[in-house]
Amino acid sequence: MSETLEEQTFDLIPLLAILEEYKNQKGAIIPILQRTQEIYGYLPKPVLKEISKRLRIPISRIQGVATFYAQFHLKRRGRHLIRVCDGTACHVKGAMKTVDVIHEQLQTPPNGSSPDYKYSLEIVYCLGSCGLAPVVVVDDKVYGQTEPDKLVRQLKRLE
Amino acid sequence: MIDKATITIDGQKIQARYGQTILQAAREHGIHIPVLCDHPALPPEGACRICLVEIERQRTLQPACTFPVSEGLVIHTHSPKVIEARKFSLELLISDHPLDCMTCEATGNCLLQDLAYEYGVTGDRYQGEKHHYPIDTSNPFIVVDRNKCILCRRCVRACAYINGVEAISVFYRGFNAYIGFGADSTMQDSPCEFCGSCVEVCPTGALWPKMAIGKGRPYQLKSVQTVCTYCGVGCQIELQVRNNRIVNVTGVENAPVNQGFTCVKGRFGNDFVHHEDRLLKPRLRKYLLEGGKREGKGRGEWVEVDWDTALDIVARKLLETRDKFGSDSVGLLTSAKCTNEENYLMNKLARQIIGTNNIDHCARLCHSSTVAGLAISFGSGAMSNSIEDVTQQAKAFFVIGSNTTEQHPVIGMKIRQAVKQRDAILIVADPRQIPLVDFATLHLQHKPGTDIALLNGLMHIILKNGWEDKAFIEERTEGFEEFKAVVEQYPPERVSEITGVPQELLLEAAQLMGQNKPMAVIWAMGITQHTTGVYNVFSLANLQMLLGNMGIPGGGVNPLRGQNNVQGACDMGGLPNVYPAYQPVTSEEAAHKFAQAWGAPMSTKIGMTVTEMIPAAKEGKIKALYIMAEDPMMSDPDTNHVRECLEACEFVVLQDIFYTETAPYADVLLPGVSFAEKTGTFTNTERRIQLVRQALQPLGEAQPDWQILCEVANRLLATSSSTSGRTIDLQAPYARWDYRHPKDIMDEINALAPSYAGVRYERLERGETFQWPVKDEHHPGTPILHVGKFARGLGKFAAVDHIPPAELPDTEYPMVLSTGRVLYHWHGGELSRRAQGLLEIYPKPLVEINPEDAQRLGLNGHRRVRVTSRRGSIEAEAWITDRVLPGMVYANFHFPEASANVLTHAALDPIAKIPEYKVCAVKVEAVE
Numbered sequence A: 001m002s003e004t005l006e007e008q009t010f011d012l013i014p015l016l017a018i019l020e021e022y023k024n025q026k027g028a029i030i031p032i033l034q035r036t037q038e039i040y041g042y043l044p045k046p047v048l049k050e051i052s053k054r055l056r057i058p059i060s061r062i063q064g065v066a067t068f069y070a071q072f073h074l075k076r077r078g079r080h081l082i083r084v085c086d087g088t089a090c091h092v093k094g095a096m097k098t099v100d101v102i103h104e105q106l107q108t109p110p111n112g113s114s115p116d117y118k119y120s121l122e123i124v125y126c127l128g129s130c131g132l133a134p135v136v137v138v139d140d141k142v143y144g145q146t147e148p149d150k151l152v153r154q155l156k157r158l159e
Numbered sequence B: 001m002i003d004k005a006t007i008t009i010d011g012q013k014i015q016a017r018y019g020q021t022i023l024q025a026a027r028e029h030g031i032h033i034p035v036l037c038d039h040p041a042l043p044p045e046g047a048c049r050i051c052l053v054e055i056e057r058q059r060t061l062q063p064a065c066t067f068p069v070s071e072g073l074v075i076h077t078h079s080p081k082v083i084e085a086r087k088f089s090l091e092l093l094i095s096d097h098p099l100d101c102m103t104c105e106a107t108g109n110c111l112l113q114d115l116a117y118e119y120g121v122t123g124d125r126y127q128g129e130k131h132h133y134p135i136d137t138s139n140p141f142i143v144v145d146r147n148k149c150i151l152c153r154r155c156v157r158a159c160a161y162i163n164g165v166e167a168i169s170v171f172y173r174g175f176n177a178y179i180g181f182g183a184d185s186t187m188q189d190s191p192c193e194f195c196g197s198c199v200e201v202c203p204t205g206a207l208w209p210k211m212a213i214g215k216g217r218p219y220q221l222k223s224v225q226t227v228c229t230y231c232g233v234g235c236q237i238e239l240q241v242r243n244n245r246i247v248n249v250t251g252v253e254n255a256p257v258n259q260g261f262t263c264v265k266g267r268f269g270n271d272f273v274h275h276e277d278r279l280l281k282p283r284l285r286k287y288l289l290e291g292g293k294r295e296g297k298g299r300g301e302w303v304e305v306d307w308d309t310a311l312d313i314v315a316r317k318l319l320e321t322r323d324k325f326g327s328d329s330v331g332l333l334t335s336a337k338c339t340n341e342e343n344y345l346m347n348k349l350a351r352q353i354i355g356t357n358n359i360d361h362c363a364r365l366c367h368s369s370t371v372a373g374l375a376i377s378f379g380s381g382a383m384s385n386s387i388e389d390v391t392q393q394a395k396a397f398f399v400i401g402s403n404t405t406e407q408h409p410v411i412g413m414k415i416r417q418a419v420k421q422r423d424a425i426l427i428v429a430d431p432r433q434i435p436l437v438d439f440a441t442l443h444l445q446h447k448p449g450t451d452i453a454l455l456n457g458l459m460h461i462i463l464k465n466g467w468e469d470k471a472f473i474e475e476r477t478e479g480f481e482e483f484k485a486v487v488e489q490y491p492p493e494r495v496s497e498i499t500g501v502p503q504e505l506l507l508e509a510a511q512l513m514g515q516n517k518p519m520a521v522i523w524a525m526g527i528t529q530h531t532t533g534v535y536n537v538f539s540l541a542n543l544q545m546l547l548g549n550m551g552i553p554g555g556g557v558n559p560l561r562g563q564n565n566v567q568g569a570c571d572m573g574g575l576p577n578v579y580p581a582y583q584p585v586t587s588e589e590a591a592h593k594f595a596q597a598w599g600a601p602m603s604t605k606i607g608m609t610v611t612e613m614i615p616a617a618k619e620g621k622i623k624a625l626y627i628m629a630e631d632p633m634m635s636d637p638d639t640n641h642v643r644e645c646l647e648a649c650e651f652v653v654l655q656d657i658f659y660t661e662t663a664p665y666a667d668v669l670l671p672g673v674s675f676a677e678k679t680g681t682f683t684n685t686e687r688r689i690q691l692v693r694q695a696l697q698p699l700g701e702a703q704p705d706w707q708i709l710c711e712v713a714n715r716l717l718a719t720s721s722s723t724s725g726r727t728i729d730l731q732a733p734y735a736r737w738d739y740r741h742p743k744d745i746m747d748e749i750n751a752l753a754p755s756y757a758g759v760r761y762e763r764l765e766r767g768e769t770f771q772w773p774v775k776d777e778h779h780p781g782t783p784i785l786h787v788g789k790f791a792r793g794l795g796k797f798a799a800v801d802h803i804p805p806a807e808l809p810d811t812e813y814p815m816v817l818s819t820g821r822v823l824y825h826w827h828g829g830e831l832s833r834r835a836q837g838l839l840e841i842y843p844k845p846l847v848e849i850n851p852e853d854a855q856r857l858g859l860n861g862h863r864r865v866r867v868t869s870r871r872g873s874i875e876a877e878a879w880i881t882d883r884v885l886p887g888m889v890y891a892n893f894h895f896p897e898a899s900a901n902v903l904t905h906a907a908l909d910p911i912a913k914i915p916e917y918k919v920c921a922v923k924v925e926a927v928e
């Protein structure tokens, strides 16, 4: 019945432009969410509610789609996405050590972000480059046979 | 085209229809295939794999619930392979399921448990990872325990395909998937409307009604099928009773109106029956016992007495009043909450024994303008079509002045389904942004009190473009030319000016109406509660004749009646101008008929309406009032004036289940019973007569209202014959009051009310249901009125002009107040404020106000406002929302501490005498 107010406010103008574009297209939730995520970096709840209200699509349906696909993020993410592989090969070669070091030194918990939103950390399962284990992908760049401390130094150098 | 397919199931050859699934065909032939995710009321999902069957020449097992039939299929439903597969699916489900059946509420009512039993699955084969979800108890009605959820998605589909709001969905996937609400909030904070449809279909204990927790196992409960007592939709519900208490309520699966589903009130609002405010013993004012007279305004102390004392005094006082001041000094208010049988008796009491036509009820305040208007236009004042044909066959809906999803929720749900599932067109005309607008093709947000101008404007455009049904007008109507001449005066420019609706929208709406037939018109209080109420109704009748939408499925004039039995109360003669079945009191023939039947002279003078009786009490013309289950202090306009009138009335008998807001002004209180404690019939908005079955013994010393009326009447008859007053010939065929059962009363109704002639208890008990007129014992009833011919012969076009509301805003009272109700409450709130969950979810009165006005008044966030009209003033919390237009406020009349009716005025429609609740002028101030 009642709605909880979210503290943060968002600039909705770019969103409205997207919605205008898809106004007459039925079942366009996925492309709309993709475009929305491009703008805001993730899918903030108030923005999803706005989409629901304006397109008259029930919020639960949007939430369902947004949580079903791994490509969508419901939490704000850092500027750099660190994906640490914990697939079998990488696990054996100590992937979790990398995770711990990143958590400690960059204050970035697994599946969370650093307080300044510079980094986000995700754990994934096999990136298909097991030969290079342990593997870490930062944004789109692949780092093979990583050593935790060296990796952290490289990460600190990013903008 | 061949539409039959012969298939063989377990060696039995059956004829299935193409388009059916194997499961549907099997069900139709009574062959059992177990299911979990499938539910007959919902589209198939194919998720649980319990219904797997072996089909010859198919390599793998197939789900029967989604596999379509085709010629020659040979199917095995219980082969060893099938059984093994089912066991496997069940093992997996149970591996992530708490095994606490001993204390689980669903025990005995759980499909998973039944299947585990049937297949001997104990849950010790796989030890999977188990979820530990917190239990969501955020809302007053439904407990959500995701640990027991098997992700069958029945709830998701029920919310989408039955309710339509889609509050539930599955979030995430795989092992992480769970049932979620809204934007992953609690159920309370989601768009859920608590209709409980999801609870109805959930096969496990994952969704459970809060009120039923700990109240008993299914086999300890007695269930009784009856009819919901809230609104005129007439949903059938099943009361589950233990130790004379209602512990749970479910829908009745094969009910013609609701097919097993309900709204929040019908399912979760029945605990009022056991509320501590119930009157359990008759009460009198002390002065009556002492034989004294009442002094001044006050009535003095109450004393509880036995029934005989109370009834003797009521009879004596009524008789005294009648014999001293004449029959017309007594007024009777009958009740749209009571049964047909009880309303019939009240009408008989008034006309036979008292000898007056001063009988009325709250239909005056809701649809009297509909009844009067449609009777003049078509010859019958009732809803012309059925809920079923309207919601399934209308290509377009025009909903004007009806907040359907909140006031007639189950019909609202069906309209949403028509829009969502078959792209029906929905045009909503309402000054407020009502919830239905979210589903509408167009919303015409016209200013309050401009309905005639709006309708004339639409018809103007229809005529200009030649979209009218010329043949229909020619063959079936009269008065077209005069009507046309008036409508010509309403070009879009002018109409837009009066109504505030942009011209383009008018054009678009008229075009949709002209090009999508059949269109059903649906309305409620937004049309009727105006000084122009009858004229508004004429305009809607005009529109449907113009478009040729009368007498056909999917069309018609569909006023949605408010109270559960307001239709029946009118049918039974609970009106000052008609006997049962609308036989006019002014007709010599009718008077003769009833004089013969009841053995007493009949008055041919039309009686007073409730809106006349109450003021007449102050003027001294009405000396005694007998009020059965009505609450004029909450429901009538201008509360302060009503109070003065009731205070002035010499003798007031109130028969009700609670100490209502009217009770302080009564001299005698007679405790009646709720719908759950008696037998009888209700007639719903579509004229359907349904059986109300007794589920509880009357609480305390309370008595069914029909019995109380008989007691009063018999006392009056006994004394009557000995005094000078009226003489009643007890030898007349229907003079006596010796009914042993409501069925006996219905026998009398059968004989005297032609449209109820074939309404027999034996038929109702057999499960037959029908809509009046039911002409004889074998007549199937009449789903659609005016087919081929109007009840009055030709339909009558009425030429009507826009007339502004009686009280318009001015500098002192600059805003317009409109009044109404909300989903979670009902009428004066007598019942819903005493239903714990309903009160919890909507605990206080809110005044809706537009953000623009709120800013101007300096309101921000939640603030209190004072709303003042010429008649009174209320204080309440403001709800700042664009549901209302700028310049408008909206208040409800559910709460005595801030009832809108303190503000409303008693300006009446000249024909129907209905008050203009929907428009009055007010000023609004912020309260510090």
Ligand code: SF4
Pocket: B158, B159, B163, B165, B166, B167, B168, B191, B192, B193, B194, B195, B196, B197, B198, B199
């Ligand atoms: S109670 Fe009704 S509205 Fe709420 S989630 Fe269940 S089906 Fe949907």
Ligand code: SF4
Pocket: B148, B149, B150, B151, B152, B153, B154, B155, B156, B179, B198, B201, B202, B203, B204, B206, B207
């Ligand atoms: S809550 Fe009930 S109906 Fe909904 S998916 Fe779970 S088990 Fe099925």
Ligand code: SF4
Pocket: B228, B229, B230, B231, B232, B233, B234, B235, B258, B262, B263, B264, B265, B266, B267, B408, B409, B410, B411
């Ligand atoms: S729609 Fe009306 S009749 Fe049906 S359950 Fe709700 S209140 Fe009762």
Ligand code: FES
Pocket: A085, A086, A087, A088, A089, A090, A091, A125, A126, A127, A128, A129, A130, A133, A134, A135
């Ligand atoms: S296990 Fe890490 S890349 Fe395959």
Ligand code: FES
Pocket: B034, B035, B036, B037, B038, B045, B046, B047, B048, B049, B050, B051, B052, B063, B064, B065, B066
């Ligand atoms: S009942 Fe057929 S798959 Fe669930």
